[in-house]
Amino acid sequence: MTTAVHAPAHLEVRGLGHKFALQTILEAIDLDVTSGEVVALVGPSGCGKTTLLHLCAGLMPVRTGQIISSFNNPACMFQQPRLLPWKSTLDNIALGLKAAGTGRDERTRRARMLGLQTGLAHEDLGKFPHQLSGGMQSRVALARALAIMPDLLLLDEPFSALDIGLKAELYALLLHHLNTCSLGVLMITHDLMEAIRLSDTILVMAPSPGRIVHRFRIDLPAMQRDDAFVYKMTAELLQDSAVRTSFRLAPIKSELLTRQELPC
Numbered sequence: 001m002t003t004a005v006h007a008p009a010h011l012e013v014r015g016l017g018h019k020f021a022l023q024t025i026l027e028a029i030d031l032d033v034t035s036g037e038v039v040a041l042v043g044p045s046g047c048g049k050t051t052l053l054h055l056c057a058g059l060m061p062v063r064t065g066q067i068i069s070s071f072n073n074p075a076c077m078f079q080q081p082r083l084l085p086w087k088s089t090l091d092n093i094a095l096g097l098k099a100a101g102t103g104r105d106e107r108t109r110r111a112r113m114l115g116l117q118t119g120l121a122h123e124d125l126g127k128f129p130h131q132l133s134g135g136m137q138s139r140v141a142l143a144r145a146l147a148i149m150p151d152l153l154l155l156d157e158p159f160s161a162l163d164i165g166l167k168a169e170l171y172a173l174l175l176h177h178l179n180t181c182s183l184g185v186l187m188i189t190h191d192l193m194e195a196i197r198l199s200d201t202i203l204v205m206a207p208s209p210g211r212i213v214h215r216f217r218i219d220l221p222a223m224q225r226d227d228a229f230v231y232k233m234t235a236e237l238l239q240d241s242a243v244r245t246s247f248r249l250a251p252i253k254s255e256l257l258t259r260q261e262l263p264c
């Protein structure tokens with residue numbers, strides 16, 4: 001008996017551009033995400049990260065360039081949890097399963113398991129969104145995204161509103177899913193440390209128009225990155241002039257000195 005070996009799924013973005021009215025928001029974007037890979041988009045506010053993610057999610061039509069994807073089951077998680085206020089936590093988590101036609105018993109079982117895995121308590125599962133804190137709502141949103149067993153996750157700053165302990169918990173949960181399900185992930189973050197902790201490739205964007213100005217590859221598997229590695233790598237990236245320019249940070253002193261030393 002032979003076992004079929006599936007080629008890894010792939011998201012391929014080539015020459016992507018986007019305009020809102022006459023304003024060019026994105027220009028010449030090329031990127032790739034393969035199963036099992038986490039790609040982080042970092043860059044200043046307004047450089048077009050969310051627009052890029054929405055184009056990849058198929059939420060907006062592509063007019064310039066192309067996006068080709070062989071992922072079958074993408075899931076999105078946005079900055080706002082976007083829960084349905086009239087549904088319980090459990091039903092919110094199970095929403096995608098219901099849409100996919102999963103029977104009630106099975107979707108309740110899976111939603112309950114994921115709710116508990118994301119750190120919700122049994123009694124939270126019966127509550128409505130307005131009875132949950134912002135952090136709990138984010139857990140529900142993550143559980144809802146994972147419930148459909150996606151092969152691609154598109155994440156728009158999913159952890160930005162969470163405290164440091166909760167972030168660490170959800171990072172661990174996400175990494176566990178990445179390892180066990182070989183998910184592809186394209187995530188937006190403002191947090192360079194978060195990008196270094198979770199991703200294999202970091203794409204640094206600059207604004208006006210939004211474009212990728214630097215690509216970093218981190219070869220050490222995410223599970224093996226400890227705090228010391230993350231701090232060291234963050235410090236290194238913050239020395240990079242493309243990163244500093246993108247985040248509108250002042251040039252480092254040595255660059256200033258070099259400039260002052262230049263002959264007039």
Ligand SMILES: Nc1ncnc2c1ncn2[C@@H]1O[C@H](COP(=O)(O)OP(=O)(O)OP(=O)(O)O)[C@@H](O)[C@H]1O
Pocket residue numbers: 020025043044045046047048049050051052
């Ligand atoms: N629907 C829209 N119509 C017109 N302009 C828009 C629309 N959505 C976004 N923009 C503009 O496109 C630019 C990029 O916005 P986008 O939300 O993609 O940036 P971002 O990098 O994700 O920002 P942030 O990090 O603050 O979320 C901004 O100038 C924004 O004002």
